[in-house]
Amino acid sequence: xxxxxxxxxxxxxxxxMLQLPQLAVESxxxxxxxxxxxxxxxxxxxxxxxxxxxxxxxxKVCGEEVSKLTDAARRNFRIAKIGMVFxxxxxxxxxxxxxxxxxxxxINSTLSLSSEVRAKAAEFAGxxxxxxxxxxxxxxxxxxxxxxxxICRALITEPELVLADEPTGxxxxxxxxxxxxxxxxxxxKKHQTVMVVTHDMGILSGFDRVIDFEQIRVAxxxxxNLETRRGDMGEQE
Amino acid sequence: xxxxxxxAWKYVFFHKAKSLILIACIVLTTILPxxxxxxxxxxxxxxxxxxxxxxxxxGAKGSSLDLVLSALYFKQGAADPVPYSEVERARGDGLATAxxxxxxxxxxGYPVVGTSLEYFGYRGLEAVDGSLFVSLGDCVVGxxxxxxxxxxxxxxxxxxxxxxxxxxxxxxxxxxxxxxLGASRTPDDWAVFVDLKTxxxxxxxxxxxxxxxxxxxxxxxxxSNESGEIIANRGVVSYIEITDENIDSFHFxxxxxxxxxxxxxxxxxxxxxxxxxxxxYESSESEVQFVRPEIVVRDxxxxxxxxxxxxxxxxxxxAGSTAMLMxxxxxxxxxxxxxxxxTMFRLGCSKGTIAWLQIGEMGIIFGFSMVFVFMGCGWVxxxxxxIVEGLLVNAR
Numbered sequence: 331x332x333x334x335x336x337x338x339x340x341x342x343x344x345x346x347m348l349q350l351p352q353l354a355v356e357s358x359x360x361x362x363x364x365x366x367x368x369x370x371x372x373x374x375x376x377x378x379x380x381x382x383x384x385x386x387x388x389x390k391v392c393g394e395e396v397s398k399l400t401d402a403a404r405r406n407f408r409i410a411k412i413g414m415v416f417x418x419x420x421x422x423x424x425x426x427x428x429x430x431x432x433x434x435x436x437i438n439s440t441l442s443l444s445s446e447v448r449a450k451a452a453e454f455a456g457x458x459x460x461x462x463x464x465x466x467x468x469x470x471x472x473x474x475x476x477x478x479x480x481i482c483r484a485l486i487t488e489p490e491l492v493l494a495d496e497p498t499g500x501x502x503x504x505x506x507x508x509x510x511x512x513x514x515x516x517x518x519k520k521h522q523t524v525m526v527v528t529h530d531m532g533i534l535s536g537f538d539r540v541i542d543f544e545q546i547r548v549a550x551x552x553x554x555n556l557e558t559r560r561g562d563m564g565e566q567e
Numbered sequence: 568x569x570x571x572x573x574x575a576w577k578y579v580f581f582h583k584a585k586s587l588i589l590i591a592c593i594v595l596t597t598i599l600p601x602x603x604x605x606x607x608x609x610x611x612x613x614x615x616x617x618x619x620x621x622x623x624x625x626g627a628k629g630s631s632l633d634l635v636l637s638a639l640y641f642k643q644g645a646a647d648p649v650p651y652s653e654v655e656r657a658r659g660d661g662l663a664t665a666x667x668x669x670x671x672x673x674x675x676g677y678p679v680v681g682t683s684l685e686y687f688g689y690r691g692l693e694a695v696d697g698s699l700f701v702s703l704g705d706c707v708v709g710x711x712x713x714x715x716x717x718x719x720x721x722x723x724x725x726x727x728x729x730x731x732x733x734x735x736x737x738x739x740x741x742x743x744x745x746x747x748l749g750a751s752r753t754p755d756d757w758a759v760f761v762d763l764k765t766x767x768x769x770x771x772x773x774x775x776x777x778x779x780x781x782x783x784x785x786x787x788x789x790x791s792n793e794s795g796e797i798i799a800n801r802g803v804v805s806y807i808e809i810t811d812e813n814i815d816s817f818h819f820x821x822x823x824x825x826x827x828x829x830x831x832x833x834x835x836x837x838x839x840x841x842x843x844x845x846x847x848y849e850s851s852e853s854e855v856q857f858v859r860p861e862i863v864v865r866d867x868x869x870x871x872x873x874x875x876x877x878x879x880x881x882x883x884x885x886a887g888s889t890a891m892l893m894x895x896x897x898x899x900x901x902x903x904x905x906x907x908x909x910t911m912f913r914l915g916c917s918k919g920t921i922a923w924l925q926i927g928e929m930g931i932i933f934g935f936s937m938v939f940v941f942m943g944c945g946w947v948x949x950x951x952x953x954i955v956e957g958l959l960v961n962a963r
Contacts, residue, residue: 381913402917409915420910424581425574436570437916437924443570467581483914 331357331491331523332378336387339370339377348373350387353541357490360514361525362534365543371527374543375493378525379412380404392490409438413484413522415513417496419476421468421483428464431455431482441487454482458512474505478512485516492517494526498533506533571920575927586932589893593936594943596889600882601940602947607875609951611868613959617753618864620690623841623857625649625657625665625848626830631858632867638830639860640754640959641670641678648827649855651763655824657831662840664689666832669766673727674742677712679759681766681828687748689834692755696720697746700762703817704809705745711756713747720744723808724759726769740769741808752952757960767826768809768817775809775817833857897929 332355340347348370355361363371376382377389380396389396392411399407421430429436431451435443455464458478468476477497484492494513498506510526510533517524526537534540579586617639626634627647637646648669657665666689669681686692687699687707697720699707708718718724724742742761750756767773809817819826835841848857901908908921 379913405915405917408913414913416910416913418906420906422574422907422910424578429577433911434914436574437911437914437920439570439920 331355331359331392332525333390334387337377337384337389338386339373339382339384341373346370348377350374355523355525355539357523358518358521359523360517360536360538361523362537362540363525363527363543364529364531364534364540367529369543371543372495375414375495375525375527378491379408379414379493381408406440409434409440409487411490413487413489413492415477415480415484415492415494415497417499419468419473419480419500421476421479423468426465426467427455427460427471427479428452430468430479431486433483434487447486451482451486454486454516455479457516458482473500474502474509477501477505477509481509481513481516485520485522488520488522490522492522492524494524496527496529498528498530503532506530510536571923572927575924575931578924578928579931586935589896589932590936590939592889592893593933594939596882596886597936597940598943598947600879600886601944603875603878603882605944605947605951606955607871609955610871610958613952613955614864615861615868618860621832621860622835623833623845623859624830625653625833625855625857628854628856631856631863634830634856634858635860635863637670638668638832641668641680641758643670643673643678646829648829649831650824651826651828652824653855654828654831657833657844661836662844663833663835666834667763667828668830668832669763669770669827670829671827672766672769674706674724674759675716676727677709677716677757677759679706679726679742679761679766679769681761681763681769683763686760686832689832690751690753690755692748692751694746695749697744700745700760700765702809703762703765703768703814704740704743705761705765706742707746707748707760708744709748709756709758709760710750712759713744718744718747720746738807740765743809752956754956754960757956763828764819765809767819767823770827772821772826773817773819775813897925901925 332353334350334353336352337350338347346368363374365371373382377384378391378396380399383397391407394407394411396404396407422433425433428448428451431454432443432447435441435447452461452464455461458481460475460478460482463471463475468479471479477500481497484494492513497513498509501509513524513526514536516522528534618635621639624634624638626638627649629647630645633642633645636642648671651667654665654667657663664685666683666685667681668686670678672679680686684699694707695710696713697707706724708716708724713719716724722744724744726740726742728739742759742765748755748760761769764773768775833841833844835844845857848855911921911924912918
């Protein structure tokens with residue numbers, strides 16, 4: 331699903347540099363990325379989705395080398411293959427729940443909005459406990475509900491890869507657990523790969539793998555190979 | 568393209584107050600100069616049409632504009648009067664038809680115009696109810712006067728006093744409505760027409776009172792009756808209404824050729840006759856002038872259009888300022904919505920689609936504004952005739 335080799339990326343006019351010698355993620359895996367602020371977690375998501383392009387190295391997602399695609403092809407790739415969930419939910423305030431879920435179809439001419447898609451959106455919303463709130467604006471929803479709408483929006487295009495940037499950052503502990511369960515539940519149904527950036531060490535128990543970016547940077551500085559650990563959340567905690 | 572347009576519509580609809588303010592700014596900035604242009608155009612059409620239908624006017628020397636406004640719009644007190652003999656002079660040995668106009672008084676707030684029956688034929692006015700005035704004390708009311716005062720044939724109109732504080736002054740005269748004129752959409756609709764002699768009666772130049780010859784010697788109103796010279800006291804009854812019974816008692820003191828008229832409408836029988844008449848007045852040393860209303864009104868309109876040019880320049884500056892403010896609002900709005908646009912971009916929206924979204928929003932705002940502008944202009948177009956008519960009528 332994801333193949334990264336010798337990745338180097340630097341934002342203009344900053345000293346920050348992301349270096350990632352190697353990373354491989356299998357289809358259907360649930361990956362958590364942890365690390366201190368400013369270590370490049372969100373940058374990695376941007377590189378995977380083609381929003382940012384590496385200075386060197388290769389980033390292959392779903393068999394496509396993202397940096398070699400044209401702007402339009404990269405956008406189409408993002409629409410077709412990737413679903414995104416954000417920390418601040420980023421719902422459009424003037425749209426109701428259903429329209430927010432269907433937003434990718436409204437803004438992309440490559441996606442056609444059929445009655446089946448509408449039915450699927452309503453079904454997703456129902457599964458998320460939003461069935462009676464399809465006509466509400468985002469301001470009329472609780473934070474947990476808003477994030478559930480954002481998850482529906484990310485999954486409505488049935489992407490192969492779901493990238494979530496701090497999806498539980500603004501939620502209470504109960505909602506955190508429920509939101510993650512929902513993401514995993516829906517992703518498992520379609521065998522989707524999930525990559526979640528988080529600061530929250532308390533939610534790592536459901537992931538297949540945790541990548542600690544602090545260790546990556548330390549390892550890179552020391553010239554060692556990247557090590558990732560599978561199923562060792564207990565040890566981390 | 569439907570997606571971005573739908574989103575744009577939802578954005579505009581969600582931010583109703585902001586959208587309405589923007590629409591109001593565009594509508595007001597656009598409609599004000601357009602409405603003024605329409606009104607000026609209507610004003611030009613109306614005033615020039617009225618002037619063009621009146622070949623020439625004779626009146627007292629002084630402001631030719633005041634004379635024209637008095638004769639065409641019955642403006643009271645604008646021009647000094649000339650003696651009635653000028654009417655005869657204007658007829659110029661059969662060179663022209665001369666119609667006297669005396670516009671000094673009002674009845675229930677509407678101008679009372681003393682004239683002759685020729686005026687109605689000249690202006691193409693006909694009574695749609697009743698008839699034109701036939702005897703002293705009769706009046707014919709314009710279409711709007713009849714409508715506003717709810718008067719018809721057989722009703723009475725009372726002339727307004729020249730000075731309400733002058734208790735010893737001329738009493739008001741009850742006018743008998745003999746007819747109602749058809750609508751002409753001219754100042755004639757807003758006037759009360761009487762025979763010139765009736766106007767003079769209102770002015771106090773003629774009057775009627777009880778017949779003192781029939782009074783006995785011991786009548787309380789008689790002070791003396793010696794050698795045919797009757798002197799009465801203030802107890803003598805003056806009539807304030809002209810009826811079949813008292814009409815014969817009405818009489819004028821003095822030479823009617825010296826009685827006042829405000830202006831004389833002169834319709835020469837041809838261009839040659841008009842030129843001869845004009846020559847007579849220009850070479851004359853008398854205190855009257857001969858004016859062509861169309862020329863006077865076109866001079867006035869030249870000034871109006873010059874003023875309008877300043878207004879247009881002002882409107883352009885305001886429109887420019889509003890446009891710059893709108894650009895500022897859009898730029899600030901874009902800054903506020905940066906995250907929303909960023910999210911759309913991350914969800915796969917192209918920059919072109921984002922631009923279409925913005926264009927769609929502005930397009931909807933402008934579209935609605937233009938609809939309101941067209942509706943407003945249509946309304947102004949429909950009522951501009953009445954507004955201009957009202958302005959001209961109220962100007963008196």
